[in-house]
Amino acid sequence: MRAPIGHFDDARPAPDCLDILVAPVADAVRAWQGSVPAEQLIHVDTEPEWADTATFVEHYGPELLATSANCVVVAGKRGGETTLAACVVLSAARVDVNGTVRRRLGARKASFAPMDTATGATGMEYGGITPIGLPADWPLLVDSAVVDLPYVLVGSGRRRGKLILPGKALAELPGAVVVEGLGQG
Template sequence: MRAPIGEFDAVRPAAEALDLLVTPVADAVRGWGGDVPAEQLIHVDTDPQWADTATFVEHYGQDILEQSANCVVVAGKRGGESTLAACLVLSSTRVDVNGVVRRQLGSRKASFAPMDTATGETGMEYGGITPIGLPAHWQLLVDAAVVDLPYVLIGSGSRRGKLIVPGKAFAGLPNAVVLEGLGVA
């Protein structure tokens, strides 16, 4: 099997790579019910040392950057209460935490969640957090530019491996909200 983007040695449908996925991601793939068929979710096995975007692009090619997205966990605070959510933006952009995210969450203040909170709440590894398999009650804020791509390279829940998913699939994930301008240059 050949990946729809990038050049990878080990490529297979994500449903055939459940043993390489962390539990919440494997469960989400196993129970996939989105508009995009599960067979279009692809797993590529990659070396964990190349998991971070900059080193990944350096190792696998600059063209990957325009077709990849990062998922980050944010915390919105209002009146002593904190709300966690995830944001998915193109890797070439950054999340507009103090503008779009803060307004969408109805928070007075928004910031990136601490690493321990992000990994503990998601059951995923830092550097591999993905929008597939997030806690059911979380909002998933997705930049419209991600949804517009034919395929997007994202984390797989661990530092080993990535998922390649049709962009339109993200709009159909639980609690997904597609927003213009979530990712800024």
């Protein structure tokens, strides 16, 4: 199979890769619902040491800079309560944590969650966190620019491997809210 974006030697439908996905991502692929069939979620094998954006696009195709997105875990705090959420923005953008995210979460303060918190709460590897398979009760803020992409590359839950899927599929994930201007830059 050929991936719809990028230059990858190994591209397969995610339902055929359940054994290499982390448990929460595999479970989400197994239970996949929505307008995009699960077979349109494509797993591509990638080298973990090439995970940083500049190196990644050098090896897998320059068009990926405009078609890849990062998923980051944020913590919003208000009155002693902490709410974890995930944000998905284009890789070339920064998440507006102190503005848009803080307001959306109704938090007094918002910041990126510590690595141990992000990996422990998601069951995913740092540098590979994906919006697919996150805890269902989490808010999932997705920048509208990501949803508008015909195909977007996101993490797979591991540093090795990525998922490619239609951007509109991210808007249908549990807890998803499409936000205009979530990413800056």
